[in-house]
Amino acid sequence: MKKLFPVLFLLFCLHSAAQQISSKRWTDLFSYNNVLAIRDDGNRLVAATENGLFFYTPQTGEISKLSKTNGLHEVKISAFDFNGESGYGLIGYKSGALDVITPEGITYVVDIPLATGYMGDKKINHIFISGKTAVISSGYGVSLFNLERKEFGESAFFTNGAGFDEAKKAAIFNETVYVITTGGIKSKSLTANDFPVYSTWTPFKSGVYTNITATNAGLYYTGGNAVYTEAGTTVGAGFGEIQDLSVAGANVIVADANQISVFNESGQQLESLSGQTFTTGFYFNNELYGGTKTSGISNQSNEMIKPDGPYNNVSYKITMLGDKLFVSTGKRKDRLNNANADPNNLGFYYFNGTKWYYSSFFLNNPPRLNVLDVAANPSDPAEVFFANYSQTTGQGIYKFRFNETIEDFEPQKYYNFNQTVGASYNRPAGLVFDENSLLLGTLAFYNG
CATH class of the missing domain: 2.120.10.30 (TolB, C-terminal domain)
Structure with missing residues (x-):
């Protein structure tokens, strides 16, 4: 049975000033340099890093942060997604726990339904949100999560003989879940009665793939140094060491090690950003932003955006x-x-x-x-x-x-x-x- 612990002492809203450190006794000394994902809440960028989130308002330059000292329940974030239109988000941790973000507050999900006999890593590999539904990828397979009701739906355990096929990343497109596994990309309708039965999932693409995402208009995934659409056509060219795919409205953002590029739904490149070693990217108010491993967020003016903190979280x-x-x-x-x-x-x-x-x-x-x-x-x-x-x-x-x-x-x-x-x-x-x-x-x- 899942365990949900609402935050009684803090009603957190992404559109309020509640991200400011609320304790006069405690503040975090975390590094916010290593950016894992960037989203927006309508007015600000929301960046997920190893041990917390930070928020950046481009119009004012204001930066604030959210960590275990003022609302989150754990450190060592491994996955994050946020829907700025609905105000719902989900943070996944290496421990397998989750923090659910809603307009009413933050709720801690202590455990995730696991298959009997699964003894592998509980780390949350990836989170993708479509509306108020999230698909969570982990070592055992995938789980659906209703963000509004704060409860799990169906889970599919990717059993393969005596072991499990790892679900690396997933996306929802046209009411279908697409999952990158160790054996290629598999798909299944969200509403299928046999969603939990892995043997009924449909092979979509064989081969090795690393990233997947979707807009309302299209599905995108990466294999090698290429970006593909659902139809198998490519988007852009000349990528090297693709790190991440993300979406902003109808646009798809490709982050490789040395450049961020944004494409519209017709495949036309709108902007590019270089000059850093990138981990992820995002497009907000017609400006391109890149997440880095050691310097926070980089914008098109080559400004480095991050809260003050140590260079890294490693300490002895x-x-x-x-x-x-x-x-x-x-x-x-x-x-x-x-x-x-x-x-x-x-x-x-x-x-x-x-x-x-x-x-x-x-x-x-x-x-x-x-x-x-x-x-x-x-x-x-x-x-x-x-x-x-x-x-x-x-x-x-x-x-x-x-x-x-x-x-x-x-x-x-x-x-x-x-x-x-x-x-x-x-x-x-x-x-x-x-x-x-x-x-x-x-x-x-x-x-x-």
Whole structure:
């Protein structure tokens, strides 16, 4: 049985000012850089990121945010869709839980109906909303959800022998659900009595497909670097590494790694946007917007739109000095000895009490980074040291100085402890200043 928990303490409406942080005691320090999806509520853009939503009003430049501190129930968002006309939206989490957004508030859906014997990942892969109906894709198959009644309809469990075909993404077009599975695209009428019976679903297209969406006038899906319509014709050309498909009215937006393009229902390209590494795109009030992984939303003036926050949500340790925060991002493999650097090659984040900073040094082809600790000199807080606990070239301790004029850290000195013994030895791990402002540090696997 599904469990629904309405938000008693907060009546949230996307058209009100309720997104502002309501608690005087708590605020989030999340990164809103990695944009997963962009929609609109009629007046504003609504962007879903890893740990929350943010809202941008183009006419005024106002940015506000919604997270677990002021209305949402979880972090680690994995899917999102919102219908600006109806005011209904749905947030899916990696845990398999959902937050239902309606004009009356936000409701928490704790569990989703699962097939007996399904032991796989509960992550919500994708959400597509048509009117007040949502189709939810996950590892077991798909479920229909009535947003107005806040309840599940039919579920189809994609059983395949002893396992399940994963439902990666889905769309609704002409009262039919189209689902990208591991075996191609399958379809089924929304009103079919045998909707739950996977063996009765119709193969629509065989092959490997990655994205699917629909307007009122057409179905669109991607395979390889091409965008197809329901009839099998292509839209546009020259795409590379297509990341996402989205719709705005009758227009379809194609996001590949380096460009966003918008097409009308006749297949004519209206606008394009480049200059960033994109994750998704959206078209609003005749302007094209691109979601990025590291910089929030980019517009056609190359302005980066996002709430202030750390560069990324990965963190290992927080060091405080007065109202200043230094967040290191490294880690040890299996919490033991080997370095386990983040694939994004992260440095450290700095919060000066009012604003977050991330050094340009970490963005401009730095060495392999695995920052385990950061220490600021209490006698000279602009002087900062960090320990790079890696097992390759660049391992050591770095001295930075924060330049207030350019609002950036500038490298001052590099201390290399492994010039003759190799990078697996003399790895700096911890740093601290004593009461006399003397820097103390620890080395792992010391070899003098």
